[in-house]
Amino acid sequence: MTGSNDSTSGGKTTSRSASKVAKLIKQYDLVGLGEELEERWTREEDRMSLRALAEYFNTELLAAVLARNTTNVLDGEAENYYELLTDDDISSGTRIKTENKLKQYGIDVEQLRSEFVSRQAIHTYLTKERNTSYTHDNQTDDERVSARINTIRRIKNRLVAVSEKILSELTQSDYVSGGPTRVTVLVQVTCERCGIQYPIAEFISNGGCDCEEDRK
Numbered sequence: 001m002t003g004s005n006d007s008t009s010g011g012k013t014t015s016r017s018a019s020k021v022a023k024l025i026k027q028y029d030l031v032g033l034g035e036e037l038e039e040r041w042t043r044e045e046d047r048m049s050l051r052a053l054a055e056y057f058n059t060e061l062l063a064a065v066l067a068r069n070t071t072n073v074l075d076g077e078a079e080n081y082y083e084l085l086t087d088d089d090i091s092s093g094t095r096i097k098t099e100n101k102l103k104q105y106g107i108d109v110e111q112l113r114s115e116f117v118s119r120q121a122i123h124t125y126l127t128k129e130r131n132t133s134y135t136h137d138n139q140t141d142d143e144r145v146s147a148r149i150n151t152i153r154r155i156k157n158r159l160v161a162v163s164e165k166i167l168s169e170l171t172q173s174d175y176v177s178g179g180p181t182r183v184t185v186l187v188q189v190t191c192e193r194c195g196i197q198y199p200i201a202e203f204i205s206n207g208g209c210d211c212e213e214d215r216k
Helices: 020-027 033-042 050-069 077-086 092-104 109-115 119-129 141-172 200-205 210-215
Strands: 188-190 197-199
Touching: 020 033, 020 119, 033 050, 033 119, 050 077, 050 109, 050 119, 077 092, 077 109, 092 109, 141 200, 188 200, 197 200
Parallel strands: none
Antiparallel strands: 188 197
16 A cells, blocks of 8 residues: 555545545545555556455455454455455355454454445545546446446437337328427436436446445
8 A cells, every 4th residue: 555644635535525435544544545446446457346446445444453453464364354254155154153253353243344335435435535537448347337338328329210210100191290309218217215316327327326325
């Protein structure tokens, strides 16, 4: 990690940052992690996806929690604990043993889990608090997301074209009448938690609804 503190002028966030990620960086004194997340998301070589960044952040958080509660944290120990706590392939028995081991260190496992962040939380932190965006050509997850948005747009354009053709045919047969028409296709997503509607491209590009971040 780099050496600047995210809650000072050395980073792009401020002491009044309100996101979950920013609060955890300050709470656990994760010096330079904000800059590191930004660099790993925007670099051209070996760029990390938002999902991978969330896992990386959570591992760093777990390492900080271990360091506060134990005298000696081994290399790779935090990564191993994180996998045992979160991997779906881990048996319930192994997970319980892991939780009990952490509890012996004095760690509140449920609180720890509640502090783990999602890819949406990372996206919000990078784009809204650090004012970061990714514009390089060699995209990974973002490239695939963009391709899916373009697929939706192509389907919308196709639906417009088909609708206009049908209207033209019906107009020529005098089945419909009126002045010139224009077909518009709107595809919106409604968040059933907060009721806010988004154009689907905006919803996908933003990584979901902001209320998910507010709920954390």
